[in-house]
Amino acid sequence: MSRTTSIDVALRAGVSQSAVSRTFTKGASVSPKTSRLVLKAANELNYRPNAIARSLITGKSKIIALVVAYLDNQFYSSAVQVLSKALKQEDYHILIFLTPNATDKEAQKVVNELIDYQVDCIIAASVAVSNSLVGRCKSLNLPIILFNRHQNNSSISSVTSNNFLGAKQATQYLIDLGHKRIAHITGWQGSSTGLDRARGFELTMKRNGLVPAGVIDGMYKREVAMQATRHLFTEFSPPPDAIFVGNDHMAFAVMDVIREELRLKIPEDVSVIGYDNVPLADWGSYNLSTISQPLNEMVNATVKQMIKLVDNPKASPVQVKINGNLIVRKSTRKRKINV
Amino acid sequence: MSRTTSIDVALRAGVSQSAVSRTFTKGASVSPKTSRLVLKAANELNYRPNAIARSLITGKSKIIALVVAYLDNQFYSSAVQVLSKALKQEDYHILIFLTPNATDKEAQKVVNELIDYQVDCIIAASVAVSNSLVGRCKSLNLPIILFNRHQNNSSISSVTSNNFLGAKQATQYLIDLGHKRIAHITGWQGSSTGLDRARGFELTMKRNGLVPAGVIDGMYKREVAMQATRHLFTEFSPPPDAIFVGNDHMAFAVMDVIREELRLKIPEDVSVIGYDNVPLADWGSYNLSTISQPLNEMVNATVKQMIKLVDNPKASPVQVKINGNLIVRKSTRKRKINV
DNA sequence: CTGAAAGCGCTAACAA
């Protein structure tokens, strides 16, 4: 009743146990004849090599740890899907860790568990990684790649879109539409994406001689963004006529408040633009203009770098930055002159 | 530069290697003194037991395979989050498999990989599992639990909500509102949820002496549901004044078509009710009435059964069925008399 | 309670 092992197969095929191992280890030398014998016996016995035992020796588990804060934001559930597909192609598996409370202690705990399972690489999506943790991984030769986040520390690999440029595009677009009172509900100011996008906004406003009609940290959270929106329209006078929101996930919340609570029309009364271009942004009820983050390219870059690092943990880290595009939908529109 | 092992710790603590193992194996007998010595040395060396080596012996990996078709549907991304949290509590880890094309061959391949990694249990969310596959798992003593699906085969454990009852509630609710021309865009008719909900609809209509104003399979896919909606309003005359949609994910698509393409009002012209009660259903732009699937209870039941089965793979399978509730929001409303 | 010794199932030298 217990699992068939390579010995069982060897016995039946009339070869040595190592012959069996070799036929299942790519790059090993086996004669076609032996291979055929082994494969036949293996098939009859329904044999599969034990990946655990293999990992113990090779030191490689073919498992990637994917650490992500949450999946509420469609950008991350999409990212998980695309990553999963790409990694499957490379014969890697995903151990997924959801860490909603991103305290450093929590992160420490997660990394401990990753180490226990000998994962080949960590992909940290939208999770802050302290320098001490990076050091710990480095000393263990455990590669780590930041996805959609970057760190000033240039010794760590990261893949992001060009958030600074994207924010500049979004802001300039609103300005070109004729908006003068533009507010920004920022992404979490403790994250690189949130900071880069806010920088792009501030700079573009200044370059155009405009003063922001309010800047509030939305923390990338729906509830906080909703509160920020209410604040923007009750405490600022005149209220904004356009809002650049730090990501799509918050932009949906902003739109809901503007339409359902404030009874204003989008885009007639207020233009709203988001960031990410998640699938939901294209749905009829939102039709949200936004800046795209090229998920496929970001994932490809991530996997490519992962393979490099697994192969050689001392390979030089890279910081990949991919340009996104302005996606114009129906949540933004040209101002009439003299509003 | 290589990893610290139990031998390193033993040497430093001045005890045997087995003593180290025992202090890290719960249920083993060690004197407090030895334990203290070991823990101290382990801490100084930053030692962590190698989970891979442990699995090789115990046969238990503390890893659960979570197989899910996709994460586009918010019900599943939510489910993954809640499951992840519950399993973490029990010290289990999740190897996630996304299998968008649910062919049996694909499933076979996934199961092979699961076996390779010696997962302790398979949780199959919304994935069809053929009987041959179930048999294969059984012969390997690999427990499997269906989440949000059930099979006629009563030898396999499953956790679902009471979809038949929920569909009856939804339909009766529409009838009580005064609707007479009620259509049903069904969930995929190859799935138990899709079938149970359709049965509940058909039966309730019949019992109330009503004939369905169209029944079309939406396949749980956004695009298909959109097409079905168009069909319902162009090919049926008079068109429906209420639609029971097989899940929320499709209901959003239906609402988008009704409002953006057909230029009809919800709920004034058409009532729409969904199924699942995903977070998005509560967002202002949709405000979708629906039947809840009690995710927390479903997850708790799943984890409980999983622990039982891991402990004893021959434990009797259970089919858990949890009742959901009607959630009334603003996508449904009472018909005026004589419309 | 403790240490010595025997493997878990496999890969990777090594010699033939």
Added chain:
DNA sequence: TTGTTAGCGCTTTCAG
């Protein structure tokens, strides 16, 4: 190319 042998790092008998 093949079989033999020695481990990977750990848990688990078995004596003491």
